Amino acid sequence: MNTYPSLPQRKIFGRLSIVGGNLGQIAGITAGCAALAVARSDAQRVIVAVIMMIAAWLLLYFFCHGIAHWAVGRLVGIRFAFYTVGGTGNPAGYPAGMRWVFEHLPFFGVQTDKVSMQKASPTAKAIMWSAGVTSSAIVPTLSAVCARRASIPGSKVFLMFAVFWAIGTLSSNWRSETGDYAKARRALGR
Numbered sequence: 001m002n003t004y005p006s007l008p009q010r011k012i013f014g015r016l017s018i019v020g021g022n023l024g025q026i027a028g029i030t031a032g033c034a035a036l037a038v039a040r041s042d043a044q045r046v047i048v049a050v051i052m053m054i055a056a057w058l059l060l061y062f063f064c065h066g067i068a069h070w071a072v073g074r075l076v077g078i079r080f081a082f083y084t085v086g087g088t089g090n091p092a093g094y095p096a097g098m099r100w101v102f103e104h105l106p107f108f109g110v111q112t113d114k115v116s117m118q119k120a121s122p123t124a125k126a127i128m129w130s131a132g133v134t135s136s137a138i139v140p141t142l143s144a145v146c147a148r149r150a151s152i153p154g155s156k157v158f159l160m161f162a163v164f165w166a167i168g169t170l171s172s173n174w175r176s177e178t179g180d181y182a183k184a185r186r187a188l189g190r
Contacts, residue, residue: 021083028063066108
């Protein structure tokens with residue numbers, strides 16, 4: 001979703017229609033919720049529970065971002081053209097050893113409709129830009145909270161990891177020139 005040509009472009013692996021992208025992300029979120037349910041019901045089988053807890057977090061992390069931009073954007077009157085599947089648009093937000101990995105993982109991005117963005121208020125644009133990274137921090141962390149409340153083995157340590165990851169996600173995105181929060185600030189003229 002890079003509407004600022006001076007910023008680096010993310011690696012794009014493919015395109016999907018809005019319907020196809022939404023269906024794919026809903027399927028990923030549903031799979032994440034199902035993995036968490038399996039982890040909760042299989043808490044006596046430690047290996048299965050731990051694998052499912054981690055799978056739930058990963059699925060929610062990868063599948064909530066793009067659809068959050070889309071859903072919140074639609075609520076504030078912004079239309080979208082298509083989804084992209086590609087590496088992160090904010091590689092600098094990840095630790096040096098992980099940058100290459102996150103540039104090559106399949107994140108969903110959603111391309112705004114140019115005319116719709118031109119008509120949108122600065123506040124609407126900022127809200128839409130902020131929705132993706134905010135959901136990427138909150139939604140997977142909530143799965144770790146659920147895992148902890150269900151007493152899944154290892155969930156206390158995993159919750160600490162999830163909270164630190166969420167703080168890092170928000171913090172690095174806030175400081176980044178290419179992150180969603182920077183785009184939100186630019187939309188507001190800051």
